[in-house]
Amino acid sequence: MKRIVFLSIVLTIVFVCNTFSAQESFDVSLKVRKEMTITEVQALSFGTVLIGSIDQMVTIAPGDTGSAEFNITGDDQASVSLSIVESSITMIGSTFSDQHVTVNNFNLSTSVTLLPEYEIRVGATAHVNADQYAQDYTGSATLNVVYN
DSSP states (O other): HHHHHHHHHHHHHHHHHHHTOOOOOOOOOOOOOOOOOOEEOOOOOOOOOOSSOOOOEEETTTTTSSSEEEEEEEEETOEEEEEEOOOEEEEHHHHOOOOEEEEEEEESSEEOOSSSEEEEEEEEEEEEETTTTSEEEOOOOEEEEOOO
């Protein structure tokens, strides 16, 4: 009797395990892309600003003379997404480093197709305070390019 009960339990476990087990094959793929290169052709330059009695916003559009310019190369006809990593940056004064100018509102195309080279231009807005010290201000931002 014990053997029949034991055999029944073993057979039940075997049938239950087989019922809850399945296999399915799946596809595996890989897309290989050419290495992308980004070359800065021209830095973003707001030019010379005269300090006045009020705060100023100086805006450079992507098509303006002072806009940053980059050449991007990669796979022919590949689609890429573009972005500026920072939402704003702080430029620091060359003589008085406690003086700052904020740059934000970066403006650029967000998606392009490489042919295999593409030129991108970047604009932004600089915020100059009325009491800003007269000196050169510099900073840096990061262009991010990703294959779609």
